Structures are given as C-alpha cells and as structure tokens.
Amino acid sequence: MKLEKITEPVWARGKRWYDDACGTALGMEIVGERWSLLIVRELLLGPRRFGELRSGLPAISANILTQRLERLAAMGIVARQELPAHPGVRVYELTPWGRECELVVFGLGRWALRSPLHDPTLNFSPVSLMLSLKMLLVAERVGDFRAAIGFRLNGEDYGARVGDGAIAVARGAVADPDAGFESAPGALLPHFYGGLPLSYAAAVLVSGDPAVAQRFAGLFALPEKVVTAGD
Numbered sequence: 027m028k029l030e031k032i033t034e035p036v037w038a039r040g041k042r043w044y045d046d047a048c049g050t051a052l053g054m055e056i057v058g059e060r061w062s063l064l065i066v067r068e069l070l071l072g073p074r075r076f077g078e079l080r081s082g083l084p085a086i087s088a089n090i091l092t093q094r095l096e097r098l099a100a101m102g103i104v105a106r107q108e109l110p111a112h113p114g115v116r117v118y119e120l121t122p123w124g125r126e127c128e129l130v131v132f133g134l135g136r137w138a139l140r141s142p143l144h145d146p147t148l149n150f151s152p153v154s155l156m157l158s159l160k161m162l163l164v165a166e167r168v169g170d171f172r173a174a175i176g177f178r179l180n181g182e183d184y185g186a187r188v189g190d191g192a193i194a195v196a197r198g199a200v201a202d203p204d205a206g207f208e209s210a211p212g213a214l215l216p217h218f219y220g221g222l223p224l225s226y227a228a229a230v231l232v233s234g235d236p237a238v239a240q241r242f243a244g245l246f247a248l249p250e251k252v253v254t255a256g257d
Contacts, residue, residue, distance in 0.1 A: 056101055057127065061086050061094050063134075066103065066120065066127050068153050071184075071197045073107065073119035081180075082151035103127070132161045140252045146215050152179035155211040156186070156195040162219070162246045165191040171245075173238050176203035179211050188242065205234035205242060217243045 043058070044051040057063045061083065068074060068082040080091060095118055098104040103124035109115045120127070135158075138144070156177070172189040176199060185200035186193055200206075207214060213229040216222040224232055224240050232239050 053130070056103070057098075057130070059094065059097070061090060062098060063127075063131065065091070065094055065098065066124065067131050067157065068151065069104065069118060069120045070125070070128050070131065070157060071153050071195070073117035075115070075117050079118065082153055084149060098124075131157070135161055136249055140249050142251055142254065146212070146219075150212040150215070152177075152182050152184060152211050155179060155214060156184050156197075159186055159193055159195055159218075159246065162248060163193050164245060164247050167245045168192070171241060173204040173242060174200050174202065175239075175242055176200040176206035176233075178206070178208040186242075188245065193245075203234055205232065205236070205239035207232060207239070214243075218246045219248050 043055055046052075057066060064083055065079065068079055074082070076088075076091070076095075079095075080086060080088065083091070095104060095106075099106060099118075102121055104118050105121050107117055107119060109117060156179075168188060168191045173187070175186045175188070177184040177186070182197070183199040184195065184197055185203070186195045187200075208231040209227075209229055213227075217224055217227055217230065221244075224230065224236070224243055
C-alpha cells in the first residue's frame with residue numbers, strides 16, 4: 027500500500043506547529059489551539075448561538091471566539107447555520123466528524139481529573155455539568171434504577187434519563203420528570219461528586235421525589251487522584 031499525502035486544505039498551508047506524522051500531533055494541530063477544544067465541548071449537546079458560547083466560556087473574548095470558530099469551520103469540525111424560524115439568526119454546530127471529538131473530550135477530562143491540580147471552584151458551564159454525568163457515571167450503581175431528571179442550570183433547561191446501566195443527557199426540558207434540580211452548575215458538584223447529602227443543599231432547589239433525586243446524585247464518582255512523587 028502506497029502512502030500518499032492528501033492535498034492540504036487552506037487552513038493547513040501556513041506554519042505547522044509540529045513536523046510529526048503521528049496522529050496525536052495532527053490532533054493537536056486541529057484542536058490544540060487555545061479555546062478550540064472547549065468550544066467543541068460547548069457544542070456537544072447541540073447548536074449554540076455566538077452569545078451562548080461566550081456565556082459558557084466567559085473568559086474568552088469575542089474576537090478570539092470569532093477566530094476559533096472560523097478556523098474550526100475551515101477544518102470541517104464546525105458548521106454555521108441559520109435558524110429556519112429566525113432568518114438572520116446564526117448558530118454554530120458540530121459536523122458529524124466534529125461530534126466524534128466527544129471521545130477526545132471525555133478521555134482527556136477523565137485523565138486530567140486525576141490530577142491534584144483540579145479546582146472545582148472555577149467556572150463550570152451547564153454543558154460541562156451535563157457532559158460530566160455521562161463521563162463519570164458508575165454503571166454498576168445504576169442497577170434497576172430508571173428515572174427522568176430535569177435540570178435548570180443558570181436559567182437553561184437540560185435533562186437526563188437513566189436506565190439499563192447508562193445515561194443519556196440533552197438540552198431542553200424533560201416532560202414529567204421524576205425529580206429535578208435548579209441551581210448554578212457548580213453548586214451540584216459537592217452532592218454529585220463529593221457525597222454531600224442533598225438535605226444540605228442550601229444552594230440547590232430540589233423538586234419531585236427526594237428519594238429519586240438522592241439516588242440519582244449517588245450514581246457518579248470522580249476518578250482516583252494520582253499519587254505524585256512528592257506525596
């Protein structure tokens with residue numbers, strides 16, 4: 027089999043970061059630029075407007091976000107669309123290839139959470155919380171538990187459905203949820219990942235069946251921290 031170099035797209039014709047044929051090096055070329063992978067993360071639950079992306083990434087400037095979106099679009103990872111019901115209103119969404127990056131986001135996230143440098147008090151977007159439920163579900167804890175859970179996070183509706191040892195998450199309200207949570211995303215972290223009972227949830231409004239809410243909160247766990255040479 028003869029290995030051939032495919033004609034490079036326009037975005038790749040400038041200075042390369044690495045002179046390396048490894049797929050990892052190419053992956054860094056594609057999504058390794060600052061903010062790029064986090065933009066992909068924010069789009070994993072569906073299309074977002076420019077302002078919604080900035081809300082999920084409050085430290086990014088409008089200029090940088092514009093540049094990164096243009097580059098991701100040129101690379102075939104992001105597509106820009108107009109909403110049919112709102113002419114002139116543009117949203118950004120992942121292409122089918124772009125959605126495959128979920129595996130990269132989850133793999134990198136689980137690996138990095140083992141670091142003692144992880145600081146759960148920093149900004150945490152609603153999308154980050156919902157994706158963390160998929161990433162950190164302990165399937166063995168689900169058993170025969172089945173439930174529909176609603177979330178209202180920073181004024182946005184999300185939902186999760188649990189059953190058969192798996193979880194599905196999505197943007198949008200859940201019809202007839204068994205339980206629900208309303209709060210800032212970060213306020214749920216001590217209850218989902220720190221073992222703090224929901225009865226101590228001063229910053230979280232819990233609705234529906236409290237037993238279902240508490241069981242749901244106990245389905246998740248952070249990976250064990252790595253032991254460093256200095257420990």
